[in-house]
Amino acid sequence: MKALRLTLESFRFAWQALKANLLRTILSLLGVTVGIFAIIAVFTVVDSLEKNIRDSMNFVGDKVIYVQKWPWAFGGDYPWWKYFNRPVPTVREFREMQRTLNPASHNGIAIFAATGGNTLKAGSNSLSDCAIQGVSYEYRRVSEVPVAEGRYFTEQEMKSARNVAIIGATIAQNLFPGRSALGQEFKAKGQRYTVIGVMEREGKKLLDTPSNDTNCYLPFTSFAKIFQLSTNGMGGATPTIAIKGRDDDPGLLNLEAEIQGTVRVIRGLKPREDDNFALNRPELLANAITQLFSIIGIAGAVIGSFAMLVGGFGIANIMFVSVKERTNIIGIQKSLGAKNYFILFQFLFEAVFLCLLGGASGILLVYLITLIPQDGLALFMSGARISLGLVVSVVIGVLAGIIPAILAANLDPVIAIRAK
Template identity: 30%
Template sequence: MRILNSFSEGFKISLRAIRTNKVRSFLTALCIIIGITMVTIVDAITTGIDTTFENSMAIMGTNVVYVEKWPWQEGPNLEWWKYKNRREMELDYVEQIDEFSSYASNVSASANRSVSVKYQDQAASGVGLNGATANYLETQGLNIVSGRMFVEQEVRSGAKVVVIGTSLMEALFEDETPLGKVVRIGGQKFRVIGILEKQGNFLGMGDADNRAIIPINAYGQIYGLRSGIQIGVKFPDKESLAEGEYEVEGIMRRIRQLDAAEENDFTLNKPEAFKEQLEGVKAGIYSIGFILSGLSLLVGGIGVMNIMFVSVRERTKEIGIRKAVGAKSWEILTQFLLEAIAICLAGGIVGVSLAGLITIAINQVFVAEMNVGVVIVGFTICTIVGLVFGFIPAFKAAKSDPIESLRFE
C-alpha cells in the first residue's frame, strides 16, 4: 500500500512542479516534441507508401509477367542503347505463348498512350488509353461495374467501342448515364459500352481511373502497332509464377529464334521490381528521419537532465523536509524520476498530436497513414528518455543528506 501511495504522491508532486514552471517545462520538452513528431511522421509516410504500393500493385495485376522491349528500370545506369535496336513485340506472340505455356492462365496484349477524350463540349486530357485484347481485364484483375467488356469479335473487326474509368466518366458525363454515349478519341467516334470498377491512385500519384480501353485493332487503326506492344502473362498463383517466368523466357527465345549464346532481346518485367526501388526510398526516409529524431531526442534528454538538476537544487529544502518526516530514499528517487518521465510524456503527447495534423496535411499531397503501433513506441521512447536522463538528478536527490538539505537556503 505504501508503494502505491508513494507513487501516487510522487506523481502529484511531479505534476504540480510542471504546472508551476510551465514555460520551463515546455522549453525542456521542445526537443522531445520534435523528435517524437519526426519519428511518427517518418513511420506514417512509410506506412502510407506500403499501403499505397500494395493497392497499386493490385492495379497492375497480381502474379503477372509483362513481356516488353524495354525494361522498367530507369536512371543513369540504364544502358538505353542496348534496348533501342531490339525488335518490337508482335500481336502474334500472344497466341504462341498461350499455346506453348503450361503454366499461364491468361495471355493478353495492350498498347498504351496518353490522349484527350471528348464528349460534346466536355474534354478530358491526360487520359491513359489502352488498346487491348478481349481478355485484358482478366490479366489485370479489373472488373466492370456497369455495362460490359468488348469481345473477341469486336477486337478482330476493330469495333469502335470503349470501356472507361470512373474519373473519366465523372469528367465527361457528370450526371448523365455514359453507356451508349459516343465520345471522340484520336478524331474517331467510340461508343461507351462499359464502366470500370474504381481503382484509385497509382503509387499515390497517377489517377488509375482516368483511363479508357478500346480494342487493340481499333487502336492500331488510329495510332499504329509498330511499337509499344506489351504482352501480359498471368499465372494462377505465386508458385506457378516462379516456374512460369522461366517457361515464358524459353518460349520467347524460341519465337525470336535466339541461339544459346545470344542474349535475350526482350525483357520480362514484374510489378515486384518496383518493390526493390521502394525499399531504397524507404531506407533513405528512415535513415534521415531517425538520425534527426535521434539527435532531437538526445538533445531533449540532455535538456531534461539539466532541468532536473535545477529542479533538485531549487527543492533541496523540500527534499530535506520529506526525509525528516520519514520519506525513504527510493520515494525521493521515484518522485524525481516521475517528474522527468512526465515532462517527456507531455512532450510525446504534443508531438504525436502535431504529427497527426501534419500526417493529414501530407496525405493531401502525397501518402501518409498514422500507425497506432508507432504511437505506442513513441510513448515508450519518452518513458525511456525520462528514465535514462532523469536518473542521475533523481539519484542525487535521493542520496542527499537530510540535515544539509534542511540548512540549504
C-alpha cells in the first residue's frame, strides 16, 4: 500500500512539474516523438513490405514439394549443361507417384501446367493477357483455390475432360459485366468452356506475380487438349508435380526422402547416378526473404536510433534544468522527512512519463499514416511494434532521468533550502 501511495504521489509531482513548464514540456516531447516515430515507422514499412512480398509469393503454397526439371537455386558441383538434358515430369510419372507414395506421408499430390498471354472471349467482350492453368483433381489440397461463387471441379469432370472452368474475378467482371458468370460460356483457343466457379478477388500485388484475378483453371485433361505439353522444358506448357506435406513431418524431411527415392525408381536411375530432377520447396524463398528483411530491419533500427538518441539527450538536458530549478523545493521536502528514494522516483517518473507521452505521440502518428489508402504498399502496424515503441520510450526515460534523479536525491537539505 505504501509503495502504491509513493508511486501515485511521485506521478502527481511529475505531472505538476510538466504542467508548470508546458512549452518546455512540448519541445521536449518533440524530440522523443520524432525518435520513436522514426524507429516505429522504419519497422512498420519493413514489416509491411515483407508481408506484401510474402503475400505476393503465396501462389507457391506452404509445406509443398515441387518435382521439376529446374532447381530454384543453383549450387554445388553439378555441371550446368546437365540441367538441359533432364526430362520434365510427365503424366505417367504423376500416376506412378499417386500409386506408389504412401498416402499417410502426404496430404495430396497434384500435377499442373500453365501458359500466359491468352485471350478469353465471351460475345463481344474479351480480355487478353490471361493465364490458363490446367490442374488435376487434388490441386486444391496442394494450393488454395479460393472459390467465392460456384464450386470446384468434380472427379468425373477431370476424367472425362469436360470443358468447364474456374475463372478469376477480373475475368468474370470483363467477360460478363453486370451479371453472374456462373453457367456462362466463353472461348479460349477456339474451345467453348462453361464457368462453374469464380474466385475471390485478390487485388493488386506488390510484385508482378501470378494473380488469381486473371487466372483461369481448367481440368488438366481439358488443358492438354488445347495446349502442347513440353517434353524437354524448352517449349510448350511444362508440367509440375506438387506434393503437400503433413504437419507431423517437421521440415518435410521424411516426405522429401520418399519422393526422391520414388522418382529415382520411376525413372530407372542407378544408385551411382545423379538425380535428374529437382525437388523445390517454398522454404528457400521464405528463408531468403527473412534474411533480407532481417538485415534491412537492423539497418533501419540503427538509423532510427540516432533520432531517438537526440530525443534522449533532450530529455536529460530538461531534467538537469528541472533539478536546478527545484533545488529549493527538494530541500524543503527533505527537511519535512522525504526520503532519498522518494525524490529519486519523483524525477525518474517525470522523465519516464515525458518519454511515454512522446513515444505514444510518435506511435499515433505512424498509425495515422497506416490509415492512408495505399495502392502499391498496404501499411500495417502490429501490436509488437506498438509494445516496442512503448518499451523503448520507458528505457530512454530511465536512462535520461536516472543521473539527474540521483543528483536530486543526494542533495544536502540545508544547502538545497538555501539555493536560489
